Amino acid sequence: MWRWGCEVQEQRTFCRICSAACALVVTTDGERVVSVRGDVDDATSRGYACSKGRSVGALHHHPRRLDGASLRDAGGTLTPVGWDECLDDLAERIAGVQAAHGRDAVGVYMATASTFDSLGARYGARFAQGLATRNRYSAVTLDSPSKPLVAELMAGRGDLLPAVDLERATLSIFIGVNPVVSHGHFNAFPDPVTRIRHLASEGREVWVIDPRSTETAQLATWHLQPRPGTDWVLLAHLVREILSDGAEHGYLDGKASGLDELRRAVAPVDRAMVVDRTGLAEAEIDGLLAALRRHERVAAQTGTGVSMGVAANVAEWLTWALQIAKKSYDQPGGMWFNPGFVTCHDRRKVTPGPAVADLGTPAPSRPDLPARMGEFPSAALVDQIEEGEVRALIVFGGNPLSSFPEPERLAAALGSLEVLAVLDVIETETVELASHALGCTDPLERADVPLLLDQFLPEVGSRYTPAVVAPSAGHRHAWQIFHDLGARLDIEVLPADVDPATVTEDELLARLTARARRPFEELREKRLVVDEPSTFGWVEASLPDGRWRLAPPDLVAQLEGLLERAPDPGLLLIPRRQPRHMNSLLRDAGASDRRDRPEVLVHPLDAAELGLGDGQPVAVRSGHGHLHGVSRLDDGLRRGAVSVPHGWPGDAHVGRLICGAECDPLTGMVRSSGVPVTLEPLDA
Ligand SMILES: Nc1nc2c(c(=O)[nH]1)N[C@H]1C(S)=C(S)[C@@H](COP(=O)(O)OP(=O)(O)OC[C@H]3O[C@@H](n4cnc5c(=O)[nH]c(N)nc54)[C@H](O)[C@@H]3O)O[C@H]1N2
Ligand SMILES: Nc1nc2c(c(=O)[nH]1)N[C@H]1C(S)=C(S)[C@@H](COP(=O)(O)OP(=O)(O)OC[C@H]3O[C@@H](n4cnc5c(=O)[nH]c(N)nc54)[C@H](O)[C@@H]3O)O[C@H]1N2
Numbered sequence: 193m194w195r196w197g198c199e200v201q202e203q204r205t206f207c208r209i210c211s212a213a214c215a216l217v218v219t220t221d222g223e224r225v226v227s228v229r230g231d232v233d234d235a236t237s238r239g240y241a242c243s244k245g246r247s248v249g250a251l252h253h254h255p256r257r258l259d260g261a262s263l264r265d266a267g268g269t270l271t272p273v274g275w276d277e278c279l280d281d282l283a284e285r286i287a288g289v290q291a292a293h294g295r296d297a298v299g300v301y302m303a304t305a306s307t308f309d310s311l312g313a314r315y316g317a318r319f320a321q322g323l324a325t326r327n328r329y330s331a332v333t334l335d336s337p338s339k340p341l342v343a344e345l346m347a348g349r350g351d352l353l354p355a356v357d358l359e360r361a362t363l364s365i366f367i368g369v370n371p372v373v374s375h376g377h378f379n380a381f382p383d384p385v386t387r388i389r390h391l392a393s394e395g396r397e398v399w400v401i402d403p404r405s406t407e408t409a410q411l412a413t414w415h416l417q418p419r420p421g422t423d424w425v426l427l428a429h430l431v432r433e434i435l436s437d438g439a440e441h442g443y444l445d446g447k448a449s450g451l452d453e454l455r456r457a458v459a460p461v462d463r464a465m466v467v468d469r470t471g472l473a474e475a476e477i478d479g480l481l482a483a484l485r486r487h488e489r490v491a492a493q494t495g496t497g498v499s500m501g502v503a504a505n506v507a508e509w510l511t512w513a514l515q516i517a518k519k520s521y522d523q524p525g526g527m528w529f530n531p532g533f534v535t536c537h538d539r540r541k542v543t544p545g546p547a548v549a550d551l552g553t554p555a556p557s558r559p560d561l562p563a564r565m566g567e568f569p570s571a572a573l574v575d576q577i578e579e580g581e582v583r584a585l586i587v588f589g590g591n592p593l594s595s596f597p598e599p600e601r602l603a604a605a606l607g608s609l610e611v612l613a614v615l616d617v618i619e620t621e622t623v624e625l626a627s628h629a630l631g632c633t634d635p636l637e638r639a640d641v642p643l644l645l646d647q648f649l650p651e652v653g654s655r656y657t658p659a660v661v662a663p664s665a666g667h668r669h670a671w672q673i674f675h676d677l678g679a680r681l682d683i684e685v686l687p688a689d690v691d692p693a694t695v696t697e698d699e700l701l702a703r704l705t706a707r708a709r710r711p712f713e714e715l716r717e718k719r720l721v722v723d724e725p726s727t728f729g730w731v732e733a734s735l736p737d738g739r740w741r742l743a744p745p746d747l748v749a750q751l752e753g754l755l756e757r758a759p760d761p762g763l764l765l766i767p768r769r770q771p772r773h774m775n776s777l778l779r780d781a782g783a784s785d786r787r788d789r790p791e792v793l794v795h796p797l798d799a800a801e802l803g804l805g806d807g808q809p810v811a812v813r814s815g816h817g818h819l820h821g822v823s824r825l826d827d828g829l830r831r832g833a834v835s836v837p838h839g840w841p842g843d844a845h846v847g848r849l850i851c852g853a854e855c856d857p858l859t860g861m862v863r864s865s866g867v868p869v870t871l872e873p874l875d876a
């Protein structure tokens with residue numbers, strides 16, 4: 193479409209804010225993004241785009257967009273400089289730190305947004321490998337390490353992402369996950385309302401287990417509201433009962449080991465204990481059990497409400513065990529596993545080794561924490577800096593000051609570093625402390641194919657997008673930054689036969705998709721290629737000894753520990769994603785009356801006991817710290833639960849309540865859900 197004096201264009205792309213990868217149509221007028229809408233012609237996202245996706249233009253034109261390269265000057269001010277000057281200085285300082293203090297003295301934190309920049313993530317990983325440091329961190333240890341752990345212990349590989357068979361599941365259970373807002377956890381739910389409605393239609397059942405009446409619960413056929421942190425008790429009871437009546441014993445005999453150990457492990461849990469710990473009514477518990485017996489298969493998935501809690505590993509294990517007992521894993525009508533379209537193309541043929549690489553010895557300052565998945569748990573980073581083990585840190589697509597526990601302590605530690613290099617698109621609180629700020633291209637300025645996230649998609653398929661607008665204001669691609677830095681440090685980032693001065697993003701994407709199921713050219717032409725909607729049987733075929741391991745000893749021991757542990761008293765903190773921002777991203781984009789707010793949800797009866805009104809300033813205190821927020825009375829919340837969103841800065845930062853010392857011994861995960869808190873009204 194042409195208008196006099198300007199060029200209005202509509203371009204198709206896909207969103208790279210979260211893993212749902214919805215197809216978008218972006219209207220540009222010259223350099224300006226004018227509007228963004230969902231692409232109705234897309235077979236997977238079907239015109240759906242959430243408020244975040246429709247904000248990619250606001251992100252591109254963000255008033256605090258990080259432009260070009262900046263360097264902290266002698267007076268302590270972050271000052272714009274040329275890219276060469278900035279990267280020369282950074283390379284020299286990284287080399288200096290490694291020469292003086294050893295390879296491990298340079299740390300790398302690559303987090304959420306890095307995974308949505310495929311070329312940046314790939315070449316960033318090569319750069320980090322070249323640094324040869326053990327101090328590698330990611331956001332996985334902040335939200336979900338129980339998932340790869342349980343997959344490894346039960347199926348011999350950590351890279352399995354179970355997803356509901358949307359077409360055939362007749363009984364689906366969502367435990368501590370709210371796909372209508374989050375669009376999934378470790379799998380993607382584009383157009384979630386339609387998908388959940390479909391799952392709940394024509395006599396099919398959707399059960400939601402969540403202390404809050406979430407947007408997903410409101411579409412469910414049944415909703416159970418247990419006390420936070422008690423899912424494991426309910427699940428143990430369900431496993432016990434299903435094993436005695438309702439399991440596919442013929443299947444278990446041939447395809448599982450550890451049945452007797454599992455039976456013994458869950459034996460101490462009975463219905464009275466479930467009522468006591470969860471606060472659920474007998475009829476609710478029996479209702480769910482009856483549903484499990486009524487349906488041949490079950491499809492159950494968990495989210496951060498479970499994976500951030502103290503019982504994360506045990507609850508995840510029992511969720512797997514329940515489904516395996518009902519022959520529902522890797523089976524139509526239950527859960528399927530996306531084998532990937534691009535990089536994991538041959539996973540079905542490969543006999544897996546442990547996917548969860550062990551780094552061996554733990555981080556020196558946190559010998560209590562494991563060193564799994566080729567990284568240290570994020571909880572260890574602050575100690576590693578304080579003890580001088582990490583003296584330089586490179587952050588890509590993460591905002592640790594917003595996402596880690598104990599933000600004040602972390603800010604002091606980050607401020608003490610010799611080097612803090614941050615690759616971001618916004619001037620975040622972490623960028624404010626940077627010695628080197630590196631302004632990256634935003635999603636609209638980049639071409640992409642989901643290389644790591646193809647396994648999250650709701651079908652075996654992939655997407656392609658070109659850049660929608662040219663990079664502006666000195667923004668550089670992260671892959672270029674890593675290459676340019678690598679060249680100065682003798683680290684090979686791009687392959688040797690690539691000319692970095694002339695190579696295009698498409699050429700790099702074509703190389704990285706060379707072994708994909710379909711040719712890159714086809715992806716580029718069609719934009720969305722679906723190879724098959726779902727696929728079954730390949731995980732079972734690759735199980736060690738041909739069997740699911742039903743009772744991993746480490747998890748049995750954790751269950752025994754939980755049974756001995758007294759329930760947490762009083763009010764309990766629970767986490768919550770909000771619709772219009774993604775972690776710390778977009779919390780301040782667009783019109784102020786259309787933004788999320790850091791509201792603390794409280795049950796009206798709990799509020800009345802405390803003399804707390806609606807919309808009133810409130811302090812939330814844990815044994816560790818406190819935050820300030822605004823109360824919102826919500827009678828959809830279970831009594832005793834206090835729902836606090838994350839991603840907010842300053843006084844509203846939920847990490848102020850979280851203790852970095854309280855970590856799961858198997859994964860190093862901090863406990864961010866189910867933390868005991870008190871509330872106190874503040875004067876307006
Ligand atoms: N809009 C938006 N989408 C996002 C994000 C975002 O910030 N905003 N973040 C993205 C990221 S990084 C992730 S990891 C995913 C997370 O995706 P989800 O795991 O779906 O995250 P939430 O939407 O917070 O849902 C967690 C639910 O667990 C419930 N819950 C809390 N404690 C318990 C408990 O003890 N038991 C049970 N059964 N439930 C409990 C909470 O009430 C909440 O409804 O979302 C992604 N998508
Ligand atoms: N207490 C508590 N803590 C939590 C949570 C909780 O619920 N409670 N949630 C946890 C969860 S689920 C997660 S995943 C972590 C998140 O932890 P992080 O990943 O550290 O946090 P994000 O805010 O997602 O950081 C993403 C950063 O990437 C930047 N960015 C966005 N797009 C781009 C891009 O295209 N290129 C580049 N280079 N940068 C970009 C953003 O501006 C932002 O600064 O936090 C966790 N922390």
Ligand code: SF4
Nearest residue numbers: 207210213214242245
């Ligand atoms: S659901 Fe995720 S991918 Fe889809 S538009 Fe929203 S942020 Fe983008």
Ligand SMILES: [Mo]
Nearest residue numbers: 304331334335
């Ligand atoms: Mo996350």
